[in-house]
Amino acid sequence: MPTDESRSAESPARAAGGIVRRLSRLGWLRAILLHPVVARPGFWFATACAWVWGGVLGRFRMRRAGTLVVASGLPKWAYGRGGTTIGAVYLTTNNTSPRVLEHEAVHCAQWKKYGLALIPLYLDAGRDARLNRFEIEAGLAKGGYGR
Numbered sequence: 001m002p003t004d005e006s007r008s009a010e011s012p013a014r015a016a017g018g019i020v021r022r023l024s025r026l027g028w029l030r031a032i033l034l035h036p037v038v039a040r041p042g043f044w045f046a047t048a049c050a051w052v053w054g055g056v057l058g059r060f061r062m063r064r065a066g067t068l069v070v071a072s073g074l075p076k077w078a079y080g081r082g083g084t085t086i087g088a089v090y091l092t093t094n095n096t097s098p099r100v101l102e103h104e105a106v107h108c109a110q111w112k113k114y115g116l117a118l119i120p121l122y123l124d125a126g127r128d129a130r131l132n133r134f135e136i137e138a139g140l141a142k143g144g145y146g147r
């Protein structure tokens with residue numbers, strides 16, 4: 001009978017994490033995926049998808065906040081946690097304090113740097129925000145994750 005730990009070790013997310021770690025050791029692959037010529041169109045694509053998603057679900061109540069486009073008024077099922085940044089678009093209901101927007105602006109910069117590779121890299125960094133290197137870089141306290 002497998003324990004909970006051994007079952008989660010065999011989960012698709014863990015298996016994908018192992019693949020991400022093995023692939024990210026390949027320097028040439030990393031250099032290609034993170035090159036701005038590849039990463040930037042991924043950032044634009046993610047931004048376009050989130051702009052449509054946030055626009056339609058929030059009736060285009062969108063505004064600029066620095067590098068971010070804030071799409072607020074969304075139903076809570078339309079994003080994760082208190083809000084989610086996809087590309088340059090921050091999706092939320094009403095979690096728009098200046099501190100939170102500073103945190104989300106760092107995620108926007110991460111999207112710009114990593115492009116679509118941010119998705120597997122972020123998932124591989126772990127579900128626990130306090131241990132996730134992308135959340136740590138964005139600032140845990142500003143993101144509402146406590147200390």
Ligand SMILES: [Zn+2]
Pocket residue numbers: 103107134135138143
């Ligand atoms: Zn965050």
